[in-house]
Amino acid sequence: MLPSLRIVDYQELVVLRPPCASPALLYGAVVLSLPRPKTIRGIVVRHVIRYELTIPGHKVERGIIRTEEETRVSGPCTLAAGEHLFEWSLKIPHDTTPGECCLYGWIRHWLEAVVEGGGILGRDLVHEKRMWAEINVAPEDDAPNYQQQQMLGLLDELGPYNITLESSCLKVGGVLDFSINLPSIPQTVAIRSITLSVTETFELSSPHPTSTSKSLRLVGPKQRIVHLDGSSPRSTPTRWAHGMAITTSEPADGEFALVEKGEGFEVLYQARIPGCDALHPSTGTARGPTPISVTHEMCVEVRYVLPERGKVRNAKLCQAIRFSSCCCTPLPPYSPEPAAVDRLPLGPRYNCACLLDIQSLVGDTKDHLPSYSSSSMTPVPDFHAKLLR
Numbered sequence: 001m002l003p004s005l006r007i008v009d010y011q012e013l014v015v016l017r018p019p020c021a022s023p024a025l026l027y028g029a030v031v032l033s034l035p036r037p038k039t040i041r042g043i044v045v046r047h048v049i050r051y052e053l054t055i056p057g058h059k060v061e062r063g064i065i066r067t068e069e070e071t072r073v074s075g076p077c078t079l080a081a082g083e084h085l086f087e088w089s090l091k092i093p094h095d096t097t098p099g100e101c102c103l104y105g106w107i108r109h110w111l112e113a114v115v116e117g118g119g120i121l122g123r124d125l126v127h128e129k130r131m132w133a134e135i136n137v138a139p140e141d142d143a144p145n146y147q148q149q150q151m152l153g154l155l156d157e158l159g160p161y162n163i164t165l166e167s168s169c170l171k172v173g174g175v176l177d178f179s180i181n182l183p184s185i186p187q188t189v190a191i192r193s194i195t196l197s198v199t200e201t202f203e204l205s206s207p208h209p210t211s212t213s214k215s216l217r218l219v220g221p222k223q224r225i226v227h228l229d230g231s232s233p234r235s236t237p238t239r240w241a242h243g244m245a246i247t248t249s250e251p252a253d254g255e256f257a258l259v260e261k262g263e264g265f266e267v268l269y270q271a272r273i274p275g276c277d278a279l280h281p282s283t284g285t286a287r288g289p290t291p292i293s294v295t296h297e298m299c300v301e302v303r304y305v306l307p308e309r310g311k312v313r314n315a316k317l318c319q320a321i322r323f324s325s326c327c328c329t330p331l332p333p334y335s336p337e338p339a340a341v342d343r344l345p346l347g348p349r350y351n352c353a354c355l356l357d358i359q360s361l362v363g364d365t366k367d368h369l370p371s372y373s374s375s376s377m378t379p380v381p382d383f384h385a386k387l388l389r
């Protein structure tokens with residue numbers, strides 16, 4: 001029988017919350033089994049990040065990003081035959097490079113335990129376990145991660161606008177409430193379509209640059225989250241298969257809505273954010289070199305016609321936005337009830353937003369849904385009540 005080493009009882013998922021200053025704590029134990037007494041030089045547990053990077057036109061690069069996170073759980077000693085358990089803890093800074101998997105490669109996290117001199121012929125005994133480090137961009141103190149993003153301004157032809165995105169957690173695979181309010185239109189307009197889309201930008205660069213290595217910035221395709229046009233159902237308010245739109249204006253043929261001079265216009269829509277097969281969490285600013293980092297921009301486009309001029313116009317409003325990982329949903333609190341044991345996480349896909357239907361996601365957050373009727377400038381049926389039906 002040979003000496004063996006296992007990492008046990010550790011968390012598989014670390015939620016990174018940049019720019020949170022105090023690091024996340026990861027803890028567990030290692031079990032060393034010895035068939036006969038052995039003198040070792042020490043035991044170390046460390047956090048290791050591996051990556052694979054494919055910059056188009058270049059060779060695939062694989063490597064390790066060294067982190068400073070390691071802990072020495074034992075110094076030199078002589079151990080008796082049998083099983084020995086050592087507990088350990090590691091501090092993971094919140095600006096650690098998060099996990100990634102995309103067209104251009106991946107970034108994965110491991111825990112590595114090493115018994116120095118614990119193997120045969122005095123070699124090191126090594127054991128590795130996969131772990132996940134997922135980004136959550138929601139502010140920690142803002143329970144339960146309720147987020148709002150707003151665009152306010154004035155357009156010559158559409159007047160003042162107020163666009164809001166609200167979500168209980170703005171994450172990949174999540175649900176958001178989109179609203180666009182044009183409270184006072186200065187001239188009659190026929191609105192053709194309203195689109196909310198998101199675009200990803202990938203920054204690719206080698207963490208170990210050489211004279212031939214390159215870095216590259218690539219912009220992904222525009223992904224539509226909401227698209228409303230003349231083919232959208234007309235009756236108002238209408239509940240749609242994947243959401244809801246409410247407008248108080250009378251739609252005209254071939255248009256989404258006709259709004260007379262001086263009138264207001266509002267659309268509320270509940271939309272699903274694309275899942276992790278299409279969208280990646282926003283990386284944020286990580287410490288040290290990062291092979292793949294992702295940023296997002298959302299754009300709202302209103303296509304409209306001024307009847308006396310006839311030409312289709314496009315108002316485009318864009319803003320940076322950040323998405324949390326679909327896997328960052330906090331785990332349920334500890335319960336001493338035996339039933340809770342069955343629901344212990346089997347990995348970070350537990351509670352993954354992508355796997356839940358829209359009702360489960362909305363159901364979790366129904367107390368925090370906004371009620372639009374009180375604040376909107378046009379009389380809009382109560383969004384909250386409709387949604388909960």
Ligand SMILES: [Zn+2]
Nearest residue numbers: 173276326354
């Ligand atoms: Zn997912």
Ligand SMILES: [Zn+2]
Nearest residue numbers: 326327352353
């Ligand atoms: Zn997920």
